[in-house]
Amino acid sequence: MLANRMNLNIVHECNGLTPFLLYFAAILSYPTAWKEKFIWSLLGYIVLLIVNVIRMLLITLVVLDQPDLFHFAHDWVGRYAVGLLTLGLFFLFTYFVPVQQTLKDN
Secondary structure, three states, rough: OOOOOOOOOOOOOOOOHHHHHHHHHHHHHHHHHHHHHHHHHHHHHHHHHHHHHHHHHHHHHHHHHHHHHHHHHHHHHHHHHHHHHHHHHHHHHHHOOOOOOOOOOO
């Protein structure tokens, strides 16, 4: 219950797992060492988890002040911000982690 005015339900889909799974799948498909994949997957999980909690907090604060802005804050700002962050994390990974060459048959 928010300020005795409305209910706020956080559904299962808002747990941030989908962006992480997309990021994780991209990391796994990248040709590099498993150690790098593990480190960057863990880093991405932590960053996405923290940002998702902040996103939910900010949406709650917006709803407390302007309930009519819920769908804009959630569907447009929050969803696209997390999507862009997920893509940005993968771009950082590809920038800092070299491609591991595979051995070719001669």
